[in-house]
Amino acid sequence: MPHCHTSGSSSQASTLQAILETAVDGIVVITPQGTIQAVNKAISTIFGYSREWLLGQPVSVLMPEPYRSTHQSFIQRYLQTGEGHILGVGGREVPGRTSDGSIIPLELGVSEITSGDDHLFAAILRDITERKASQQALMESYLELENKQKLLDKDLEAAANIQLSLLPSNFSPLPGLDVGWVFDPSLEIGGDIFNLVPLQTGHLGMYILDVSGHGVPAALVAVSAAQAMYRHTLVRSESWPGREGPPTPPATVLEQLDAEFPLERFDTYFTMSYVVMDLESATLHYSNAGHPAPLLIRNSGEVVSLETEGTLIGLGGLRPFTTEQDTLHPGDVLVLYTDGIYEQRNPAGTPYGRERMVTVLRQNRNSSAQNMAAALHESLRTFAKTDAFEDDVSLLCVKSLPTAAHEDN
Template identity: 40%
Template structure:
């Protein structure tokens, strides 16, 4: 009896035993497949192996590899599972060959078996990995597209660079935003409260990527005037609205975004600026204190407030009033502007940041923010920033009366 005769004689026995062992021994993935499906697969594999081992024709093996790769990859099987499945064929066939053949005939049959399985397993492994990588690349491409779309949405939540209306002529607003990932956990914006008042907020949600970005989106919607958090309706009164104080706004956020809900730390600074009368009021929920930079280069830190958002009102959110004059500026920022190191492990730090801002007091607000970003990039020396960098700058100007 030769190898061809043996494979023909034991064809059905090998296919059935192979299917049963796949179902019972390899993995839960194979155990979940119907036995009839596995038997059909092992029968096709046995025929392909016959053509390869007896006639040296690997075309059926190659066709089988393409089919089973797609089947198992889509079924969530790992490469090691399928490699183990192929090896079972060897353990079934060797005892049969040892029983039916001896001497050189047995040696030649074993060599044919090993050549067939080596070619099959290597070819399958390459094909499987190529298909898996292609699938991963496709998923990554889709993920990147989704992240880019999300980043576009996040950009829409930032102040828009549009021509300022006449009520903003006393104030110049500039900003810089560089997320450490495609999308970040920082958000800031300007709220038009009425003809005299603008609201400014900056929020830093712990973490990076999609989860904190979703929280920032929710927060930005909550702070929209029509949501009732920053402006309270008063029907029948004149005016028919009331601007909600910064302390009350932070208290509302503290109740709406408890730690247990998102498991994210939230720091917030919220200011209300009377742009025509040189006055502001603010409250700070553990956010890095904004800098009120006076025209002469002296500055104050806006630190009054309370704890991080989400602790359930353990401390009240205090407020503070400040007056400002023409030439004064306010720099609002997140800790990403100073909590980073260069390639030597040196920390940029708050002290360096404050000194930098003070040294730039003579520039207009746009040029000042450009220089701050340039200094940050120069200090980092190409190192990737580990946190989002957000800076919002306000410069108070005198109104020029119309001729």
């Protein structure tokens, strides 16, 4: 090694010296007294000292405190007891002190060289400043992403609360009606939404819609569609004074929504069922826009599917919407739902299916509306063996209870 106390000039020694001299890592050889006996070129590059100055200096000049003051005692303890903590252990991270007093991170490996009673110690040092800087930059990027994720999670939570506010959580049941529902989005927010809306002249509006897709984009369209139900007289609410006459027919509402949410504008579509109930006669007027037909679970156990003509919202009136009617008798339950229920699969890939859904609803028709909804939800979870459903799961149950008016009729 250059500037090393050696004797002889064999070809083998010259080759070894050339290899050590060109090594990228710094190499320093010290005596048991801690004196530097040899260094290679990389040591000068790392620490900024000339090799001529380093030879004969204590190796502690390359160390910051407190290592500078205690290093020699470590060597002496090893020579006396044979106990060493770093000998033969590579990759140990230690600080180094350069000629200008800067502290740099190093990776250290130390080995012992013995020849008879002579002891030398060879240290291989790698400057890991760039690696540490990269790790620091990576950590800062991670923390930045973590903070952004926290903000995003906070925004999603706020969006979820907004979406929940559009569900019938604050709905005050009307006399003679019992309401229960389940809303279980596949993500934090979903593309399903439903609600009950008191209308003028003793009517109640009930709707459910399912936007294609999941997550934020679907939820934004769902919320926009829910808001549209209150605009441009799509739904005539009791909170709007001065408006008289019957509610807008369900088919007309779907036509207006179809015009307001064209596929080419939103790049998505949604299905929907809308039912208007005359609270005095219990007559149901209903229309569907490509949505799974609502079900009437009769008190007797009969199941009626409320089918109508009509296509998806967003296709520009490709197929006209129609309105049909039926009656919600005492003890009957009107069920509005989304396809996320019957399309959910179990681990074997078998779908839950409409038949299983109808069976559970029929079996629980004598329960309260909320218990009926909860029973179906629990049945679905048990079948799927998971709480993380593939699609948004929404269910609205409206049950007609016996009243004085019904009994008179």
